[in-house]
Amino acid sequence: MFRYQPRVLVPGAQNTVGTMFWHGSLAALLFLVGGCSQTPYLQVDQQYQSANRNDRVRFVVIHYTAGNWQHSLDILTKPNKRPVSSHYLIPQSGDKTYPADQALKVYQLVPEQQRAWHAGGSQWEDRSGLNDHSIGIELVNESWCGQRPNRLQQQAELCVAADFDPAQLQLLLGLLKDILARNTDITPTRVLGHSDIVPLRKQDPGIRFPWQWLAANGVGAWYDAAVMQRYWQQLPALPEIKTVQRALKLYGYGIQVTGEHDVQSRAFLLAFQRHFVPEQLTGEPDLKTIAVLWALLEKYFPKALQQESSLQLLPPSASSLPSVSITPL
Known part of the structure; x- marks a missing residue:
């Protein structure tokens, strides 16, 4: 039977086991440190850039x-x-x-x-x-x-x-x-x-x-004043509220197209008027508000405006008619 014999380490004596253990631990530690220092720097190649992105x-x-x-x-x-x-x-x-x-x-x-x-x-x-x-x-x-x-x-x-x-x-x-x-x-x-x-x-x-x-x-x-005046002068009738909602949505507003002149419609019209028609805060789709909204769509979203038939408010010939300088009331 193996009997454990305690080993006494005497100062100044040759302690073989302790020395071997210390040397082994030190070697392992140096290996790990050395290994870490030799890890190659991560290189990321950026020569291939995708065009499929935005800010x-x-x-x-x-x-x-x-x-x-x-x-x-x-x-x-x-x-x-x-x-x-x-x-x-x-x-x-x-x-x-x-x-x-x-x-x-x-x-x-x-x-x-x-x-x-x-x-x-x-x-x-x-x-x-x-x-x-x-x-x-x-x-x-x-x-x-x-x-x-x-x-x-x-x-x-x-x-x-x-x-x-x-x-x-x-x-x-x-x-x-x-x-x-x-x-x-x-x-x-x-x-x-x-x-x-x-x-x-x-x-x-x-x-x-x-x-x-x-x-x-x-x-x-x-908006361009001349374009706004053209709509203001030549618009045959005010559009339905559903058409106004679609126009606001096309411009960017987060309005729901409900077809009803509801609370959200008044709120969005007020927001639009604060921005573009601050002298006319009614929350109603009045003539000047409509003229300004369509003038903005014609300026910034002309293709989308042309493609949406329900947003064509003026007869085809009206866009070619000259505008008369009149200050809206």
């Missing part, structure tokens, strides 16, 4: 903060029960909460390659949840909308619209041009307001935001 960022969404600089910065950067953020925040002149020793400038709060939480439950074109596909820009502006608490019946919201600061708008224009230069999938009809993508809940950037000025400076969409 992840397809939209820019513009908001107002409904508060001053400090309030806006706190809401957009600090944890809270309903966290929100944006990629950029632009202050305005004359804000007493903005540092007096700081010039107005653009502040980046979230890197563009990361999702900012600014769009919420939203839709444009065939995309929903636009946080995944957009860059969000917040403008410090103290416009706001609200409803009376404990109201007895459905009432219109009370909205206070504040003008936008010219210096702030110049910063915005420079930022947008830089973003568009780097994200070529952001076409004019994809430069949007928050109310365009969430019309049932949001009103920003509101009726004072200068969409026409922005488009005149090369950013975003606007």
